[in-house]
Amino acid sequence: MYQTKTMEKLEMMECPKCGNSMPVKRRELGYHVCVNCSTVSAKRGVPVMRGTGDHTWVDLEVMTQEQFERYEEMENKTKTEITPSKTEGRNLQGPFTIVETDK
Numbered sequence: 001m002y003q004t005k006t007m008e009k010l011e012m013m014e015c016p017k018c019g020n021s022m023p024v025k026r027r028e029l030g031y032h033v034c035v036n037c038s039t040v041s042a043k044r045g046v047p048v049m050r051g052t053g054d055h056t057w058v059d060l061e062v063m064t065q066e067q068f069e070r071y072e073e074m075e076n077k078t079k080t081e082i083t084p085s086k087t088e089g090r091n092l093q094g095p096f097t098i099v100e101t102d103k
């Protein structure tokens with residue numbers, strides 16, 4: 001006989017915006033609409049540098065939460081690519097013993 005562990009039963013309520021069911025827990029967390037509605041409605045303003053050379057200006061790009069997350073992901077990726085890689089110490093060949101010098 002199988003004993004299935006029942007998931008914690010989620011109490012559902014109706015999303016005030018679209019009428020879909022959403023967990024009551026979500027409202028307790030501070031969200032008042034379902035996942036769908038909050039993703040669509042959340043807008044983020046991100047300063048974006050535009051133009052080239054002397055002619056640059058900062059524009060405020062308004063994006064949805066989804067776009068913003070993608071943008072942030074891209075930003076993070078760029079940053080990690082810029083960070084110097086560990087391959088710089090490649091000319092060092094091990095094995096090494098690390099000796100603590102300050103006593």
Ligand SMILES: [Zn+2]
Nearest residue numbers: 015018034037
């Ligand atoms: Zn909704």
